[in-house]
Amino acid sequence: xxxxxxxxxxxxxxxxxxxxxxxxxxxxxxxxxxxxxxxxxxxxxxxxxxxxxxxxxxxxxxxxxxxxxxxxxxxxxxxxxxxxxxxxxxxxxxxxxxxxxxxxxxxxxxxxxxxxxxxxxxxxxxxxxxxxxxxxxxxxxxxxxxxxxxxxxxxxxxxxxxxxxxxxxxxxxxxxxxxxxxxxxxxxxxxxxxxxxxxxxxxxxxxxxxxxxxxxxxxxxxxxxxxxxxxxxxxxxxxxxxxxxxxxxxxxxxxxxxxxxxxxxxxxxxxxxxxxxxxxxxxxxxxxxxxxxxxxxxxxxxxxxxxxxxxxxxxxxxxxxxxxxxxxxxxxxxxxxxxxxxxxxxxxxxxxxxxxxxxxxxxxxxxxxxxxxxxxxxxxxxxxxxxxxxxxxxxxxxxxxxxxxxxxxxxxxxxxxxxxxxxxxxxxxxxxxxxxxxxxxxxxx
Numbered sequence: 001x002x003x004x005x006x007x008x009x010x011x012x013x014x015x016x017x018x019x020x021x022x023x024x025x026x027x028x029x030x031x032x033x034x035x036x037x038x039x040x041x042x043x044x045x046x047x048x049x050x051x052x053x054x055x056x057x058x059x060x061x062x063x064x065x066x067x068x069x070x071x072x073x074x075x076x077x078x079x080x081x082x083x084x085x086x087x088x089x090x091x092x093x094x095x096x097x098x099x100x101x102x103x104x105x106x107x108x109x110x111x112x113x114x115x116x117x118x119x120x121x122x123x124x125x126x127x128x129x130x131x132x133x134x135x136x137x138x139x140x141x142x143x144x145x146x147x148x149x150x151x152x153x154x155x156x157x158x159x160x161x162x163x164x165x166x167x168x169x170x171x172x173x174x175x176x177x178x179x180x181x182x183x184x185x186x187x188x189x190x191x192x193x194x195x196x197x198x199x200x201x202x203x204x205x206x207x208x209x210x211x212x213x214x215x216x217x218x219x220x221x222x223x224x225x226x227x228x229x230x231x232x233x234x235x236x237x238x239x240x241x242x243x244x245x246x247x248x249x250x251x252x253x254x255x256x257x258x259x260x261x262x263x264x265x266x267x268x269x270x271x272x273x274x275x276x277x278x279x280x281x282x283x284x285x286x287x288x289x290x291x292x293x294x295x296x297x298x299x300x301x302x303x304x305x306x307x308x309x310x311x312x313x314x315x316x317x318x319x320x321x322x323x324x325x326x327x328x329x330x331x332x333x334x335x336x337x338x339x340x341x342x343x344x345x346x347x348x349x350x351x352x353x354x355x356x357x358x359x360x361x362x363x364x365x366x367x368x369x370x371x372x373x374x375x376x377x378x379x380x381x382x383x384x385x386x387x388x389x390x391x392x393x394x395x396x397x398x399x400x401x402x403x404x405x406x407x408x409x410x411x412x413x414x415x416x417x418x419x420x421x422x423x424x425x426x427x428x429x430x431x432x433x434x435x436x437x438x439x440x441x442x443x444x445x
Contacts, residue, residue, distance in 0.1 A: 018077040018088075022120055025076075025139045026069030078137060083155065085125070087135060099135055101156040103127045105264060105288060106245075107149045108302070109257040111142065116255065121145035125152070153244055153259070168240040168247055171317050176235070178281060178308045183231040185275045187224040234307040241320055246305075258302060264288045265321050266377045267406035268305070270314065272368040281308050286321060287403025303405045322374060324357045332362055338392050339412040352397075352410035354424050359399055361410045371408035373399050375428040383418050397421050 076089040085099040105126040115121060115138075122138030123145055140148065235252035245261040269285040276282070284306040306317060318325050332351030340347045346365040353360045359378070362370045382398040389395055395418040397410040410421055 018079045020077050021073055021137065022139045022141060023073075024118055024120060026066065026073045028114060028118075028120070028139055029069050029072065080151070080155070085135070085152065087137070097135060099125060099127045101152060104152060104156045105261060106259045107152050108259070109145055109149055110254070111251075111256070112254040115139055123149055149257075168242045170238060170240045171246075171320060172239045172306060172309065172313055174234070174237040174307060174309060178279070179231050179235060179237075181279070182276065182281070182308050183227050186227060189275070234304065237304075237307055239305065239317060246320065248305075250304075250307075260286060260288060260305070260321070266373070266401040266403040267408060268318060268322060268325075268372040269406045270327075270370040270372075272370075274366045276308070277368075280310055282306075282311060282314060283308060284314055284317070285405055287401060287406045318372075322358065322372065325372060327360070327370075327372070330355060330360050332360065335412050336394070336414050336417075339394060342388050342392055342394060342412050347412075350411055352413065352421065354421060354428070356428060359408065359410075359421075359425060361399075361408050363409070363411050371406050373401060373406070373408045375425055376430055377401050378425055378429060381422045381425055383422055385415075395419075399425065 071091045072089070075091050075094075076087075078085065078087045080086075080101075083101050085101060087097045087099070089095050106124075108124040108126075109121055110124060111121040119142055120139040121142045122136060123140065125135040125137070127135070137145075137148070139145075232252045233254065233256075234250050237250040238248070240247040240249075242259075243262075245259050245264070248256075248258040248260065250256055250258075266287040268287075271283040271285065272281075273283070283304070285303045286305045287303065305321065306314065309317075315326070315328065318327065330353050332353045335343075335347060335350040339350060343350060346363060349362060349365050349368055351362040357374060359373045359375060360370065362368065378399050379402060380400040382400065383395050384398060385395045389412065393415055394412045395415045396412060397418045399408045401408075410418065413421070
């Protein structure tokens with residue numbers, strides 16, 4: 001985080017002035033497309049086309065990619081005026097976006113390895129929207145990106161851009177040890193499977209063992225690479241509390257600074273993978289209203305509140321996210337015994353509890369999942385019955401929120417219990433006061 005000078009550095013003297021992205025933006029943007037194209041040319045020209053055409057084709061690819069990148073950069077500009085961020089882009093088809101600063105969900109700062117090498121960064125803005133809610137400004141200098149981020153957050157909160165940066169208090173810092181161990185657990189398990197399977201097949205056929213290793217080892221290596229790449233994204237993970245929300249910093253090679261706005265969290269999920277349970281470690285995810293975060297893998301990363309943490313660390317952090325939540329005092333009620341016929345493996349982990357502020361549900365046998373939803377954030381309640389549930393007199397209650405990560409459900413309860421929980425959620429919702437609907441009627445079993 002930059003100092004107070006950079007906090008106000010970006011504020012333009014003329015609110016109507018337009019700003020361009022950094023001149024190196026075409027190089028960084030076009031490189032992501034030109035390099036694979038050049039690699040493809042080098043691979044295909046070894047055969048029918050001939051090597052004498054390699055350099056001309058590479059030159060054409062570089063020229064076209066560079067020209068497209070320059071044109072895109074040349075016609076992209078932005079400005080802040082009247083509490084709105086305006087962005088113009090497009091060469092053939094012009095596009096103009098207006099993002100009200102009061103509707104900003106978060107302003108994240110990203111610095112990938114190549115951008116860091118030349119001192120650049122990019123901003124990812126999320127706003128409340130039903131469509132494409134993400135706006136990306138890439139690339140800016142690191143100082144300008146940090147100053148613009150601070151300016152947007154300050155103006156969005158109705159503060160003066162000249163105000164000093166808000167203080168932060170670090171709540172949790174994930175050590176490298178658990179990250180390394182969790183990264184190696186799955187590859188170690190797969191390696192054990194490969195070794196055991198190879199030893200078994202060796203008794204029958206050496207050729208079969210060789211074929212198994214040829215197919216299994218590359219898959220093992222590919223899985224390891226994917227897992228290590230995901231762990232790199234959460235390396236150095238820290239959670240700090242600031243007046244505008246929780247600040248998350250993470251990444252080893254590609255750095256990212258993310259803000260979870262105060263009061264925007266719709267639900268929380270606590271995941272206990274099977275291999276983590278002996279260590280007492282959990283993963284904590286959050287749902288933020290309107291926050292989509294780009295592609296699916298990116299959403300999974302941006303929803304992380306704690307990638308891996310001991311149970312003792314989870315409580316204090318959740319108390320900042322959902323004030324009034326104390327999971328240690330929540331006693332979950334088990335599903336009825338007849339639910340064993342519907343969920344014989346996970347029956348022992350099914351549970352639900354309703355407090356004055358939150359609905360808490362749990363499910364999963366090998367991978368335990370606990371969901372916490374504030375009653376005030378529930379948008380709709382659904383009581384469902386599958387064919388087996390109808391035969392057993394069971395029903396499941398689903399709590400729908402604006403988020404996309406957490407889907408809370410009290411599974412396989414008695415029909416009367418499911419409807420009673422739904423009615424209690426409606427009664428405990430403070431936003432529905434004075435606008436009560438008639439009580440839900442329990443259908444005959």
